[in-house]
Amino acid sequence: MTLLVAALLCLIGGGILSLHPRLGARVAVPGCVIAAVLGVIPATQVLSGGGVLSLRAEWAVPGGSFYLHCDALSAFFLIPILVVSALGALYGAEYMRHSVNRAHWFFYSLLVAGMAGVVLAWNAIFFLVAWETMALASFFLVVTDDDQAPVREAGWVYLVATHFGTACLMILFALAGGGSGPLDFDPMIATGAGASTWTLGLVFLLAVVGFGTKAGIVPFHVWLPEAHPAAPSHVSAVMSGVMIKTGIYGIVRVLTSCGVPPLWWGWVLIGLGLLSGVGGVLFALAQQDLKRMLAYSSVENIGIILLGLGLGAVGWTFGEDRVCFLGFAGALFHILNHALFKSLLFLGAGAIAHATGTRNMDAFGGLFKRMRHTGGTFLAGSMAIAGLPPFNGFIGEFLLFLGGLIAVMSAQPALCGAGASVIAGLALISGLAVAGFTRAFGSAFLGEPRSECVEHAHDPGWRMLLPMWILVYFCLLIGTSVGPLAAYNSPAWSAAWPGKTPEIAFAVASCLSCVSLWAGAFVVLCLLLAGFRLLLLRGRSVRQAVTWDCGYAAPAARMQYTASSFAQPLTDMFRTVLHTKVSGGAIADVFPGLSQSSSVTADAVRAGFYQPLFSGVLRGVIAVRRLQHGNLHLYVLYIALTLLFLLFMELG
């Protein structure tokens, strides 16, 4: 525990010192890295040895206490939070070198400390303080470039959304806390299992809405595609990679604290998972802004995680341990994997935006020749996120598909239906994700440059590349050697899910070893075939020419398929969902002249639900405004009337 506290102090101390104009990144970045090293040691111990670390100190605030608690679940979330944030800080040190924003590193360190606090807090008040620290610090990081109107708009949307979530959480803790005394989590969990089904149902729904807003579950995701593109890239990486996972942490915590869940909980999670997964990937396909597309893809991945949690919950309800284990294990693996490859992709996107000055995918092309390292890492990230072996994304999907297959065999129609929905949904999502990331990688890195901004692009310095390659290494490591790792860690798995026998964990670990083995065989086969090809071509004529293209005489870069045209068949097929607006481009004359065409896909939920809702609220608020005159004596009158009213209440 000492090490964990030291890590937190390191973060806060580094943050405060970085406010000094001469220090800045020079103390904050080492602070993040040292905190990661200090924090990962106890977290791995907890994960591999089981056991719980805790530390409690009194706090004068009513109901509050400084109660830190690290069990296997906290440790599992803590490791990616600290590691990804440290890598993000290393990258950011170079990325933000010319920034004049002095408070940046202060807020960055606070964000990391807040996230660590959220997963370690074991008292409701302390938890909410950490939660708000995280929310506010990330708000200030989102509005780093506040001289641009869209960034301010994004910050505003984010601020509203995050506080909507916090409001739900306050009600949740009030409900769960019930009696007097400090609002520690132990008594809450102790009473949780015995509470009435109505209270528990309400707690669950509040958790899904409150935590789901942070996680970016459709329909509470609207802040995500606004805030993530607006923030600097290493901040987007941290927010998308690990910050939104704190929402998932909350949902998992509530889910595992309420005893055996009723069937409808599982169905709610699966339903929201399908909505987020399919919705997220479709909107990702329709975006032209690279970072916005990545943000929507985060919504998709949160959907996959929810599918796993839902499947696990349904398996739990029916007492089918294998489904329960595989559902939750798949969800947890996907949380870890997504933290790695999504932050990798955001860092790559930042490098591209840095080099070209734009995020418009239709303007890129041919970057692979100019940015070898960024291209290589982005390719690895794309394959990982598309769930292709031998990368780590496949491992999470493997566990979920296997859980779905076991569920499908059940004699219970509900369990069977849940399994079938998860399998079909996951297959569709992963198929569309392959399309989405083929498009992202292909349009940015391959072919010929589509605009001048690509001409002078080059790789960033090694300080930015190193964190990206480290993330690629982790992705490959999990993808190719997860089996042995999982077998080693299986005590931790069963500690995280009490009552789940380690035999299941061992059986799953042996399956994963087989996956690793065959994925390794595939890599070896690739190398052998590449060698064979070289052998064949030795001494033969190998020529360079223009792209043949069925005999085009003069191919031009403008003729290439763009990112938009690549996705057009799919976006057209799902036009009822996407409502893409296309303007221009129609040919009127026999000899068409210059013409322009543009398309934009706004968020359907935001345009169709929140904007009408908020303009309605605004109208209501304007009506109330008549009470506000700015006359001081009227306000005094209001106060007097209120006091009078309270007095009568007390007397009556």
Next chain:
Amino acid sequence: MTMYEYSCLPVVFGLTLAPFFLGIINRTKAKVAGRQGQPLLQAYFDLWKLLHKGAVYSRTTTGIFILGPVVGLAAIVAVLGLTPFAGCPPLFSFIGDLILFAGLLGVMRFATMIAALDTGSSFEGMGASREAWFSSLAEPVLWLSFAVLARLTGQFSLGAIQSEIGSALWAASAPELALTALSLFAVFLAENARIPVDDPNTHLELTMIHEVMVLDHSGPDFAFIQYAAALKHWVLASLLAGVIAPVHTGHAWIDITAALLTMAGIAVATGLVESVMARLRLTRVPQLLVGAGALGVMAFIVDIMR
């Protein structure tokens, strides 16, 4: 969670006979059209010729273009190692190997698509776009078929599933198996770029999907691609053969002969489909795939209702 005996027979059959499978399809089409047709072994001659050629690369392309065929062929050979044939267990088999089967097919597709985009050509971009479109719809169909088969047999690996399917299972749940076989056939046609989804015959014209993606490949690279395509036909057809003609007599040679005849039958059926119908209009293809998915769902409902 039982262990199976491993056999390299399916891999040997696949590696040697896959191009012959294409020969049968072509011969069927020629006979129906009243032509003599190319030799049955033409695909082997083509591979031999291509392996002896040099290569031409576009100046636009990068290493991705070279790696595409290599990774694609490696992926499909790895898939072949997971595929059972004629009652013989596959080379490598474990609980959940069918997930890796689908994953490696995904790798092959991804490699082909990015190699196509690497040329910067509008045709090849178009082919990649359409491939991404159709394959993302074919993926759930394949998965639903897997789920139905897993439910019917109670097994999690391709080898075990195939050995469980037999006359007893057909007697007990014929409608589900028939519906699954139909949707697997649709996946076979779509994934292998056959009519009615794609037209392999319009080589070097503008209507196709798979052929257009590989326009710029030449020499050994193109041989890799052609061979990988033949193997993909073989792999998906042997899945289908395991469902429609599960002959388990216990006499290895009878089983193998029966399986080979079934494979030839599937090739003839493919040729007949190509002879009697035209390629669907592009926007109708998703309807075919969604329809095939609906068959899978129907098989599910029929089985739950029992």
